[in-house]
Amino acid sequence: MLVNSMGAFAFGRAPTLTEQLAWVAALTATLAVRRRYPLAVLLVVGALFIAAQHRQIADNFMPSVALFLAIYNAGAWEPNRVLARWSRVAVIVAMFAWLGVGLVSFLVAPAPEFADAAGPLDPLLASVLYGIGLNLLFYLSAYFFGDMAWLSARRQVELEHRAEQLRRSQEQNTRGAIVAERVRIARDLHDVVAHHVSVMGIQAAAARRVLDTDHELARAALRTVEDTARTAIGDLRGLLGVLREEDAPNAEDAPSADLDAHRSSPGLDQLPDLVETARSTGLRVEHGVYGEPRAVPEGVALSAYRVVQEALTNVVKHAGARRAEVRLRYLDGAVEVEVTDDGRGRGGKTGGFGLLGMKERVAVHGGRFEAGPRRDAGYRVRASFPAGARPAGEGER
Structure with missing residues (x-):
């Protein structure tokens, strides 16, 4: 228009x-x-x-x-x-x-x-x-x-x-991280609590049996229970301190006692104390170090310590053994710990949380883990952790 x-x-x-x-x-x-x-x-x-x-x-x-x-x-x-x-x-x-x-x-x-x-x-x-x-x-x-x-x-x-x-993907990673953290916390709690509670149970039973006949022995057993309880509480505080530290905006927000406990995480130097604790249950434990001792990563030392701790806990709780041996070997590029006993072999108890936790600890560092009955008698737990090559010029011991 x-x-x-x-x-x-x-x-x-x-x-x-x-x-x-x-x-x-x-x-x-x-x-x-x-x-x-x-x-x-x-x-x-x-x-x-x-x-x-x-x-x-x-x-x-x-x-x-x-x-x-x-x-x-x-x-x-x-x-x-x-x-x-x-x-x-x-x-x-x-x-x-x-x-x-x-x-x-x-x-x-x-x-x-x-x-x-x-x-x-x-x-x-x-x-x-x-x-x-x-x-x-x-x-x-x-x-x-x-x-x-x-x-x-x-x-x-x-x-x-x-x-x-x-x-x-972020949601899956978050869920995976949460699950992994739960597994890590469960593993650490098991390692910290199981060993000490086992020792406390054995010492308390010994004190009950001799309470009316041998007061000194009962007193010593109860003193071991007390010391072990303090150690367990310290380890638990250290673990809780780590958890609080991860949530805190900065290091100053975490309690100083918990941080100190975290900094003093047990390692290979504390294996003799662990052996002494096992001996206090009446188990004869021999401890040997082979090779030239050297510094290893803190994570490896802690995992090796936990493997020995869990292995000795299983010996005390399940093996019915009279004698055990703890060996620490410094090899070329690896650190190896081995715990053997002369007990029943624990044939059916290879799927518990303790063995699973040990396998996970070793797998984190890319190491090798073996556990099973010995050919003659008893049980063997062996874990090998990559820990750097031996300094040049040092021979095999």
């Missing part, structure tokens, strides 16, 4: 207003479903565009906008990228073929007057080049921006997918 009022007819004459409105409605109505059926909309709008130009409706701008949106939308929304590419190419080729028909008609018709032409080119040639250049810019822009919209949406989806994968 505005074009008719202005008299700006694209082809010099126009059909009735009702027909013009019908053509515009047909061209634009299909765009309402352009995202659901992008290829169908592209083909329909392309066909209607050529038909509207053949009918020479008054306005050429709105059909051109509808065709631009149809080409752009096919590139932006069609999931089948092969169809999206070749359907747009086919429509653009068809449009240029129709343009070629129009240019031929323009060239064979009587040449119009170009009274105001002032450029260096022939006015007719300039009109042809202008038409080709404008259409190239029009169609290639629709093609290019459609592809860019598809790539942008795809990158956005990939980023969201990766963000979701990262979130799930």
Whole structure:
């Protein structure tokens, strides 16, 4: 209606207003479903565009906008990228073929007057080049921006997918870390409590048996129970101090006594004290060190100590042994601890939490762990920890 009022007819004459409105409605109505059926909309709008130009409706701008949106939308929304590419190419080729028909008609018709032409080119040639250049810019822009919209949406989806994968991975890592921390706490509590409680139980039983007949022996047994209880409480405080220290914003927030207990974690130097504690239960324990003693990582020393502690606890609780041996060997690139006894062999007790904790401790350091009945009698526990090579120039001992 505005074009008719202005008299700006694209082809010099126009059909009735009702027909013009019908053509515009047909061209634009299909765009309402352009995202659901992008290829169908592209083909329909392309066909209607050529038909509207053949009918020479008054306005050429709105059909051109509808065709631009149809080409752009096919590139932006069609999931089948092969169809999206070749359907747009086919429509653009068809449009240029129709343009070629129009240019031929323009060239064979009587040449119009170009009274105001002032450029260096022939006015007719300039009109042809202008038409080709404008259409190239029009169609290639629709093609290019459609592809860019598809790539942008795809990158956005990939980023969201990766963000979701990262979130799930972080949740899995967090759950794994929580489980690992629970296992570590359970293992440490078992190592700290089981040994001391076993010693306390044996000493308390001994004190009960001789309480009426040998007061001095009963008194010594109860004193051992008291000392062992203090040691167990100290170890538990040290473990709790570590847990508090991990949650504290800085080291000053943790109790100093707990931190001191953590710093003084038992190691290979405390094995003689561990042997003496086992001897206090009446078990004859021999302790031997082989090779040249050297410094080993604190984590390795603590794990080796815990392995010996748990092995001696099992000897006291389960083996019914009279004699045990604790050996510490400094080998090339490794530190090895071994505990043997002459007891019953504990044939069926190889799946308890104690052995599982020892295996886990050794596995953390990439070492080797062996546990099982000896060939003649008793039981053997052996753990080897990688701990660096022996300094050059030192021989085997």
